[in-house]
Amino acid sequence: MSIISLKSLQKRYGRKKVLNDLNLEVTEGEFVVMFGPNGAGKTTLIRILSTLSRPTSGKVVINGFDLAEESIDVRNSIGVLSHNPFLYDDLTLRENLFFYSRMYGLKKDEKTIKATADDIGLLHRLNDRVGQFSRGMKQRAAVARVVLHNPPVLLLDEPYTGLDFKAWGTVTDMLMKFHKQGKTIFLITHNVELGHKIGERLLILVNGRIAFDSKKSDMDLEGFKEKYHGLMEAQR
Amino acid sequence: MMGQALTIAKKDIKTEFRTKEMIFSMFIFSLFIMVAFYFAFYFYSIGQEKLEPLVPPILWITFCFAGMFGLHTSFSKEKDRGSLDGLMLCPMDRSAIYFGKIISNYFLILLVDISSVIFFTMFFSYDYNGNIIPVLIVVLLGTFSFVISGTLVSGIAVNSRSIRGVLIPILLIPVILLTVLMPSINATSKALEGNILDAIPELRILGMFAVIYIALAYLLFDFVLEE
Amino acid sequence: MKFDKKMDTMVLVLALVFVLLAIYMALIYTPVVDDPGWNAPKAQKIFYFHVSAAWVSFLAFGVVFIMSILYLAKGLKKWDDLAFASAEVGVVFCTLAIVTGPIWGSAEWGVYWRWEDTKLTITFVLWLIFVAYLVLRGGVESEDKSRLAAIFGIIGFVCVPLSFVSSRIWQSMHPNVVATSEGSMSAETGMGLLAGVVAFTFLYLFILKKRLNIIEMTSKIEDLKEKIGGL
Numbered sequence A: 001m002s003i004i005s006l007k008s009l010q011k012r013y014g015r016k017k018v019l020n021d022l023n024l025e026v027t028e029g030e031f032v033v034m035f036g037p038n039g040a041g042k043t044t045l046i047r048i049l050s051t052l053s054r055p056t057s058g059k060v061v062i063n064g065f066d067l068a069e070e071s072i073d074v075r076n077s078i079g080v081l082s083h084n085p086f087l088y089d090d091l092t093l094r095e096n097l098f099f100y101s102r103m104y105g106l107k108k109d110e111k112t113i114k115a116t117a118d119d120i121g122l123l124h125r126l127n128d129r130v131g132q133f134s135r136g137m138k139q140r141a142a143v144a145r146v147v148l149h150n151p152p153v154l155l156l157d158e159p160y161t162g163l164d165f166k167a168w169g170t171v172t173d174m175l176m177k178f179h180k181q182g183k184t185i186f187l188i189t190h191n192v193e194l195g196h197k198i199g200e201r202l203l204i205l206v207n208g209r210i211a212f213d214s215k216k217s218d219m220d221l222e223g224f225k226e227k228y229h230g231l232m233e234a235q236r
Numbered sequence B: 001m002m003g004q005a006l007t008i009a010k011k012d013i014k015t016e017f018r019t020k021e022m023i024f025s026m027f028i029f030s031l032f033i034m035v036a037f038y039f040a041f042y043f044y045s046i047g048q049e050k051l052e053p054l055v056p057p058i059l060w061i062t063f064c065f066a067g068m069f070g071l072h073t074s075f076s077k078e079k080d081r082g083s084l085d086g087l088m089l090c091p092m093d094r095s096a097i098y099f100g101k102i103i104s105n106y107f108l109i110l111l112v113d114i115s116s117v118i119f120f121t122m123f124f125s126y127d128y129n130g131n132i133i134p135v136l137i138v139v140l141l142g143t144f145s146f147v148i149s150g151t152l153v154s155g156i157a158v159n160s161r162s163i164r165g166v167l168i169p170i171l172l173i174p175v176i177l178l179t180v181l182m183p184s185i186n187a188t189s190k191a192l193e194g195n196i197l198d199a200i201p202e203l204r205i206l207g208m209f210a211v212i213y214i215a216l217a218y219l220l221f222d223f224v225l226e227e
Numbered sequence C: 001m002k003f004d005k006k007m008d009t010m011v012l013v014l015a016l017v018f019v020l021l022a023i024y025m026a027l028i029y030t031p032v033v034d035d036p037g038w039n040a041p042k043a044q045k046i047f048y049f050h051v052s053a054a055w056v057s058f059l060a061f062g063v064v065f066i067m068s069i070l071y072l073a074k075g076l077k078k079w080d081d082l083a084f085a086s087a088e089v090g091v092v093f094c095t096l097a098i099v100t101g102p103i104w105g106s107a108e109w110g111v112y113w114r115w116e117d118t119k120l121t122i123t124f125v126l127w128l129i130f131v132a133y134l135v136l137r138g139g140v141e142s143e144d145k146s147r148l149a150a151i152f153g154i155i156g157f158v159c160v161p162l163s164f165v166s167s168r169i170w171q172s173m174h175p176n177v178v179a180t181s182e183g184s185m186s187a188e189t190g191m192g193l194l195a196g197v198v199a200f201t202f203l204y205l206f207i208l209k210k211r212l213n214i215i216e217m218t219s220k221i222e223d224l225k226e227k228i229g230g231l
Helices: A042-049 A071-077 A093-103 A110-119 A135-146 A165-180 A192-198 A221-235 B002-019 B021-042 B048-081 B083-088 B095-124 B132-157 B164-192 B196-225 C002-029 C042-074 C077-108 C118-139 C145-167 C187-227
Strands: A002-013 A016-027 A031-035 A057-062 A078-081 A153-157 A184-188 A201-206 A209-215
Touching (some): A002 A184, A016 A042, A016 A184, A016 A209, A031 A192, A042 A057, A042 A153, A071 A078, A078 A135, A093 A135, A110 A135, A135 A165, A165 A184, A165 A192, A192 A221, A209 A221, B002 B021, B002 B095, B021 B095, B048 B083, B048 B095, B048 B132, B095 B132, B132 C145, B164 C118, B164 C145, B196 C145, C002 C042, C042 C118, C042 C145, C042 C187, C077 C118, C077 C145, C077 C187, C118 C145
Parallel strands (some): A031 A184, A078 A153, A153 A184
Antiparallel strands (some): A002 A016, A002 A057, A201 A209
């Protein structure tokens, strides 16, 4: 059963076509990694899937909800992580987590907040302002924000940008853990080695179209790299 | 939805009191406007009698410009730090963001308005003849209409990178000139004369516009945010 | 395309004919007011152009309002282009109306502007709103421009009837030139005014169409530039 379904999705900014007749089915529990050169429309795609941007035409269904009609249900089904953590620097970690719990209509008590903070290894910093955190700590905190409402689908847009080695490992470990829990993961990254290592299905977006779609098992890293660089040329 | 709006408002007020970015600059700004007015009128050694017709415009011009200062910060802070996207991801009707901002802006701007009244009274040693309460009632209502239209317009203006700062006054002043500013000034002058009941037509107009602007915002605010 | 061209010519011819007719009607055909209450009876002739310009500006801003709603609902670029063109042309006609008003005012009242004149003041505020609309279009760089302008076009236009309601709290000074002492318009005056309004409406349609053509050509040029890999 497919949990994300795109049918002839188009996005235009003025006269410029960013996404061009996109069709895609993602099965529940799949770990999809999307690559693509700059300006291929990856971020636009994630912004449309996360209801931040309105498609020009086409149909998107996520977790059985139509994006155009039931956007609130869609937002309840997704967790979105980008390079921006969406946290308030002037609030403490505890206040941030409580804020987002209330925004998602959850009744979170002190215990669950503490457990969540423990999961990301920031229990001892719960009462510190997020503004004092390092980039990596912020991103770990952002992961906690993303899964507060336990969404079945995770959309990740370059979550590794600017992370140190330790945070990199933590984020990857958490992604693998969520994947094991059966969550569907849709990751966008520049990093071919990493994407190839953790993903199950590899996509390449070029000029607003899916130029390549394959199971990882059909493609070794070297072959994939070759393919990717070939397609990069096509963008230029 | 109202629950989420309240959560946003509480968050805004809490961060504001922690950083004091917006409220501090608004206080200083309103103080400086009052100083400017004081020196503008100083050499005429203006007395209570002559001052009376000038009170409403002095007050409302101060409220208006200090308020626009605050409105400017309210959205641009969320926009620049990217947290606006975080709010837009929350499962609710997006007008909750607008209503949340209305509540926090109203609270903060009202604080500044009241302090402006205090500055004014101190500088000009003005005697309200016991009519301070009616004046404050008008301030309460007029500021509400101001915040309702101003929050909507500043949501539009925040999208400009090059001229964001001037865009709020340019867009907002023609919109509020006859619908908020004129009735408020009229009502304040009537309240100063001592009879708040005379000002009921103006207050009714303010209330009516508040309702209409809220309705417009409810209809249009999705478009303000969504790309 | 051919029919389109023919329509253009038709509108131009009609505009020219009616403008000439309106000038004749206003300056020669219609009688000079003979009421001792008027200080400058001949200056009243400007009324035919003043009212026509004001009418066209309201029409143009009404078009902006409707096109803005259509654009938000459907997202088609042509509605946005139409709103933009109409706003620009409307501002020009509105300028005409708020310039001719004071010209008459100085002859009749001896002062250029009376803020108590609600109709003139509201027309002026409307002018401010749509000048702000054009500033907004120039100030937002991204593709959000059309959407945001549409929102402001709606808010701005809704303000106008509201302003009329609010203006009731102060007294109106706007002259009621149209009505005679019996309270109805004389036939000649009515005809003169009608000719003026029709002439200005055709003129508006003609300029609007030309402006739209320019907008379309500009975007075609942009497309071509992109194709050849320029800026």
